[in-house]
Amino acid sequence: MPAMSESKRAAAREIADKHLRSGNPLDWFEELYAKAAGDYAIIPWADLKPNPSLVEWLNQPGSCPSGRAIIVGSGLGDDAEELARCGLKTTAFDISETAIAWSRRRFPESSVSYVVADLFSIPAEWRARFDLVLESYTLQVLPPYLRQKAVEHIASLLSADGILLVIARAKNPDEAGGTMAWPLSREDTLLFETKGLENISFEEFMDREDPPVRRFRAVYRRRR
Numbered sequence: 001m002p003a004m005s006e007s008k009r010a011a012a013r014e015i016a017d018k019h020l021r022s023g024n025p026l027d028w029f030e031e032l033y034a035k036a037a038g039d040y041a042i043i044p045w046a047d048l049k050p051n052p053s054l055v056e057w058l059n060q061p062g063s064c065p066s067g068r069a070i071i072v073g074s075g076l077g078d079d080a081e082e083l084a085r086c087g088l089k090t091t092a093f094d095i096s097e098t099a100i101a102w103s104r105r106r107f108p109e110s111s112v113s114y115v116v117a118d119l120f121s122i123p124a125e126w127r128a129r130f131d132l133v134l135e136s137y138t139l140q141v142l143p144p145y146l147r148q149k150a151v152e153h154i155a156s157l158l159s160a161d162g163i164l165l166v167i168a169r170a171k172n173p174d175e176a177g178g179t180m181a182w183p184l185s186r187e188d189t190l191l192f193e194t195k196g197l198e199n200i201s202f203e204e205f206m207d208r209e210d211p212p213v214r215r216f217r218a219v220y221r222r223r224r
Helices: 006-021 028-036 052-058 077-086 095-105 143-155
Strands: 070-072 089-094 111-116 131-138 157-167 197-206 214-222
Touching: 028 095, 052 077, 052 131, 052 143, 052 157, 052 214, 070 077, 070 214, 077 089, 077 131, 089 095, 095 111, 157 197
Parallel strands: 070 089, 070 131, 089 111, 131 157
Antiparallel strands: 157 214, 197 214
């Protein structure tokens, strides 16, 4: 995800806050994509290229598994296409119908299966099916009270021998939560370990944005 400009953040935050106040914390994604009306510059996290942190990870020797992959909150599809180029049979889902339609238009010849789906009511046939699950910045744009349930559903997608890759903006545990998009602390990721997963790597780093942004990249598997 590229850096959000403050104007983009403010516009997205206003839409999100409206839906949070109305008790519909997931509806703001569709409104944001629909209001963009095909202009990706309005989407704070869209840059029409794969997440650099994902690309770096895929380029590490032995990182990219074979088999099936799924992306949680796939946005405009760039990360999904990167996984497909890596040779993975990739499913990409987003709660926004507009985002999925947009992805299909951008990549009409793609091998990726783009699907409209809600993380909180994922299809039963997806459970324990995927060799790689990518969670990149979805948790941090959900209000904190939804994260435990979100983590449970994300973990459920993982096959017995699969791996989960989590990429997020980072903060210290004693830092204030801030505003959307809320960064995560190392302690926040411990939620995955309460859902039957174990952490096998955790990298914290400053990205190459200007100014640099602190992020982390963590890998999990089912507890042996």
